[in-house]
Amino acid sequence: xxxxxxxxxxxxxxxxxxxxxxxxxxxxxxxxxxxxxxxxxxxxxxxxxxxxxxxxxxxxxxxxxxxxxxxxxxxxxxxxxxxxxxxxxxxxxxxxxxxxxxxxxxxxxxxxxxxxxxxxxxxxxxxxxxxxxxxxxxxxxxxxxxxxxxxxxxxxxxxxxxxxxxxxxxxxxxxxxxxxxxxxxxxxxxxxxxxxxxxxxxxxxxxxxxxxxxxxxxxxxxxxxxxxxxxxxxxxxxxxxxxxxxxxxxxxxxxxxxxxxxxxxxxxxxxxxxxxxxxxxxxxxxxxxxxxxxxxxxxxxxxxxxxxxxxxxxxxxxxxxxxxxxxxxxxxxxxxxxxxxxxxxxxxxxxxxxxxxxxxxxxxxxxxxxxxxxxxxxxxxxxx
Numbered sequence: 001x002x003x004x005x006x007x008x009x010x011x012x013x014x015x016x017x018x019x020x021x022x023x024x025x026x027x028x029x030x031x032x033x034x035x036x037x038x039x040x041x042x043x044x045x046x047x048x049x050x051x052x053x054x055x056x057x058x059x060x061x062x063x064x065x066x067x068x069x070x071x072x073x074x075x076x077x078x079x080x081x082x083x084x085x086x087x088x089x090x091x092x093x094x095x096x097x098x099x100x101x102x103x104x105x106x107x108x109x110x111x112x113x114x115x116x117x118x119x120x121x122x123x124x125x126x127x128x129x130x131x132x133x134x135x136x137x138x139x140x141x142x143x144x145x146x147x148x149x150x151x152x153x154x155x156x157x158x159x160x161x162x163x164x165x166x167x168x169x170x171x172x173x174x175x176x177x178x179x180x181x182x183x184x185x186x187x188x189x190x191x192x193x194x195x196x197x198x199x200x201x202x203x204x205x206x207x208x209x210x211x212x213x214x215x216x217x218x219x220x221x222x223x224x225x226x227x228x229x230x231x232x233x234x235x236x237x238x239x240x241x242x243x244x245x246x247x248x249x250x251x252x253x254x255x256x257x258x259x260x261x262x263x264x265x266x267x268x269x270x271x272x273x274x275x276x277x278x279x280x281x282x283x284x285x286x287x288x289x290x291x292x293x294x295x296x297x298x299x300x301x302x303x304x305x306x307x308x309x310x311x312x313x314x315x316x317x318x319x320x321x322x323x324x325x326x327x328x329x330x331x332x333x334x335x336x337x338x339x340x341x342x343x344x345x346x347x348x349x350x351x352x353x354x355x356x357x358x359x360x361x362x363x364x365x366x367x368x369x370x371x372x373x374x375x376x377x378x379x380x381x382x383x384x
Contacts, residue, residue: 033276038327038360038379040344043105045374046072046364049094050112052079057364057372058092060119062147063352064129069108069149070098071129072352072363074117083370084314091116091136095147097155100356105376108153115140119168121181124354130160130174132181133167141166144179144197161202163195171221173228175247180207180228183216190215190235194245208250210243218350220272222280224332229280231258231330232267236295238288240264244332258285259337260326266291269349270324273360278333283362284349285324294369318368323347345377358382 048055058075065071073095081087093116097109120134128148135141142163148156163181170184182194192214194207210216210230219233228245232238242255257264268291270284297309325347326339343362351365362377 034384035275035329035340036382036384037341038381040377040379043361043376043378045376046096047107047110049092055374057374058118059348059350059364059366059372060134061350061352061364062095062117062120062122062129062131062134063354063363064122064124064147065354065356066124066128066148068099068356070096070100070105070354070356070361070363071147071149071155072096072098072354074113074120074134075350075364076118077372078370082314084310087370091118093117095155097149097153100359105361105378108149109155111155113157121167121170121172121184122352123172123174123179125174128156130172130179132172132179133163133170133184138166141168160199161197163197164204169217171219171230173221173223175223175226180223180245180247182207183210183219183230183233185217190217192216208245208252210245211252211254212241212243213239218269220267220270220280220282222272222274224274224280224330225277227332229255229330229332231282232270232285234266234268234286234291236299237292238266238268238286240266240288242330255332256330256335256337258328258330260324260328260339264288265324267324267328269366271349271351271353271365273353273355275329275355278331280330280332281355281360282328282330283343283353284347284351284365286349287322287324290321314370316368318346318371321368323349323367343377343379345375346373348373 046055058077061075063072076089076091078087079090093113098105099108115137117135121132123130128146131145144160146158150156165186168185172181177199179197192209196205215235216233219230221230231242240257244253244255266288267285269286270282272280272282274280325342330337346367348365352363354361358381360379367373
């Protein structure tokens with residue numbers, strides 16, 4: 001085996017990618033434990049995609065875990081030219097199966113789907129990793145597929161069904177054989193609609209829409225204490241609010257906005273994992289003030305003023321965008337947020353975020369508008 005060595009018109013083009021909702025099967029019924037700290041290390045990089053000499057990193061990736069394997073792939077980047085110079089976004093069909101061996105990730109398989117994917121939603125379950133929507137190819141943009149790894153250590157992909165609409169940049173969770181899918185772009189249009197998809201009957205039912213904004217792209221969401229929690233996201237501006245969806249009652253209620261200390265912050269473009277029944281962890285998120293200002297100017301300035309702003313904006317260093325570097329934990333029982341420290345690398349958005357035991361993996365993602373990283377970081381969690 002090989003070792004893995006590892007706007008809103010314009011901004012929409014360079015979004016970090018869809019937030020995969022990864023529910024760690026090993027933690028679904030675990031008792032809440034308080035994380036004291038996370039120590040991080042660089043764990044390698046992904047191989048170049050088929051037809052390319054180098055992997056420059058992707059955002060909006062499929063990501064999750066099945067048994068002892070990490071499954072990650074797809075996503076998009078700008079391999080031919082920068083966004084500033086009119087670069088075209090490229091999606092990928094490459095899927096990587098990785099396994100942790102002797103504290104390192106090893107490549108088990110690098111294969112390709114029959115079509116390109118990116119900006120769909122991933123859900124890790126006992127049965128495998130569900131991937132919903134998220135393809136630039138219309139024929140596959142409403143697919144629900146299930147990815148597993150067989151005894152032969154080869155990737156298995158099974159189509160589960162079709163949604164009655166295409167979806168990207170949305171959210172999804174699984175509960176009792178049903179998928180709760182919504183928000184993002186549905187049939188290419190921003191939406192606040194939520195649906196239930198029954199995995200047994202393959203039937204889709206419309207549910208109550210999330211309150212607030214009619215467009216809510218790239219939110220973070222998890223199933224906590226049996227309810228769906230949704231935070232942040234954005235449209236022409238970034239949001240900081242939070243909502244709880246009671247599945248049994250088909251009703252929404254407000255919960256704490258996203259806070260870090262006394263300041264409300266945006267998690268637009270971030271990713272999350274479920275730690276236990278009560279808690280979720282979030283890494284990443286665009287800075288609200290900078291995002292809101294850039295979105296307005298990129299859509300209102302013209303001529304030389306627009307050119308000057310675009311040049312300065314897309315040439316800025318990652319730290320100048322002030323993306324969220326705090327590792328945030330939301331506790332549904334207490335309805336509170338807290339930070340347990342910062343990531344020691346450029347804050348990613350649209351990264352793959354996978355939890356396996358006491359290790360969390362941050363895989364690729366966007367580190368500034370239009371620019372990705374190919375790095376994989378692993379964080380070892382220590383509990384109090």
